[in-house]
Amino acid sequence: MSKNSSFSISNPDKLKLDAVQKIGLIVALLGVSILFVAWFGITFPYPAVFLSISALFIFIGTVVYAKQTYLKQPAGIKNNNVWFNSLSNRGVLGWFLGIVLTLFYVLLYWFPSYLGYDPSGAQNRGLVALFDPLSLFFNGKIASQWFVYGTLYTLLIASLGIKFMYKYRHNRYQLIRTVVVIVSQLFLAYLIPEILEGLNSDTPYFAKDIKNMWPLNYYFFEPWHLDNMINGGTLGMLYLVIGIFMFLVFTPIITYYVGKRWYCSWVCGCGGLAETAGDSFRQLSSKTVSSWKIERWMIHTVMVLIFIVTAVVLYGYFANSGEFLGISIYNYFSKPYGFLIGAMFSGVVGVGFYPVLGSRVWCRFGCPLAGYMGLFQRFKSRFRITTNGGQCISCGNCSTYCEQGIDVRAYAQKGENIVRASCVGCGICSAVCPRGVLKLENGPEEGRINPTDVLLGNDIDLMNYVNKKQ
Ligand code: SF4
Ligand code: SF4
Known part of the structure; x- marks a missing residue:
């Protein structure tokens, strides 16, 4: 193609950053780099100070960048550059981010010691050690890899949620919804569970995210969880009753009136991350008819699977037996479901593949709660x-x-x-x-x-x- 051709397949609207955007970006990247340095095994001398700097830099840098970027252009979507940007169109940057996220999730689930977690609880190192002071403050224990994850998850939803609000500032629905998403994540998924854990560390009957419910919270009816709720006094029994009520009564009724959006787009943690951190990747979801067909088969298969697994687990609990038809319930039902669906699908693929498959892979193809609410939404809503x-x-x-x-x-x-x-x-x-x-x-x-x-x-x-x- 000649140099003077009126058509060009190169970027027609190259992203140019002004000084404020550059400062915002550099500040945010400095915050992220502290986390990376810690991930590579460096234990910081004053973790509380470095963690505060890192979190503040990420938050402030993102907000400064977003404000400067979105307020100088019309509100709403701006298509320019989306399909030319390496990050938003499965380019090198997109794949790189996907690989880093996937690697992070693999370490988080199966090799937390590479993040610095000490399973003996004696002394964390690196990234996890950076979060020790905050964890000690909330629940009196040194950090686990899940505390690190919960903190970063909340930070991402808050900072990128504000970016989202600048972008869609013309739309009241988006503004109110995003405030609810941020507040739900901060209080229901992070602060309250952490504080409750400090008060009930011996009987962890509540989910890390207390707005999770069965079947998304797939271990709700596991024997250890049932026992902890039953033995957890009034609060434990309340949690058990509310958990069943939420699934059986509250969810169908509210889904009848407003659709499944009340959960999937307003309070759910997976949805919250997809809406905020995943906003830059929403255009990557496949619109083909074959994806639609696969989606229907997959999500309902997972839903049927968790119903079967839970029925078998409850049979074992009430029969006081660890076996069903002569095979171990844990080894052949609970464990494979937890590994394949709970960890691989919802965690590793669900978030790790944002930059490749779009932001709602898990919600669309796998979440059994979304499948359950979807049936009401389609037929009775x-x-x-x-x-x-x-x-x-x-x-x-x-x-x-x-x-x-x-x-x-x-x-x-x-x-x-x-x-x-x-x-x-x-x-x-x-x-x-x-x-x-x-x-x-x-x-x-x-x-x-x-x-x-x-x-x-x-x-x-x-x-x-x-x-x-x-
Ligand atoms: S194609 Fe969609 S976004 Fe465009 S005008 Fe029609 S309804 Fe609106
Ligand atoms: S999921 Fe799709 S169709 Fe439904 S509200 Fe969001 S953009 Fe619209």
């Missing part, structure tokens, strides 16, 4: 996204930025309501639509689904339509 098809200019923003891989534009072009089990109600499709076509609504059930559709007929109809377009 008032939630839908309405489309004012006449206004649609087919720009495709909505489909591009739907993290759940829903081809929203196909519905808009047909003027059909979007009633999909997988929709997490993040509202981004509506926030990025330049024509105000899409509206998240909780209306009467009647008329929500096209009356000519029978059960899955709507989806099959849409699949045929999308197939023809591809």
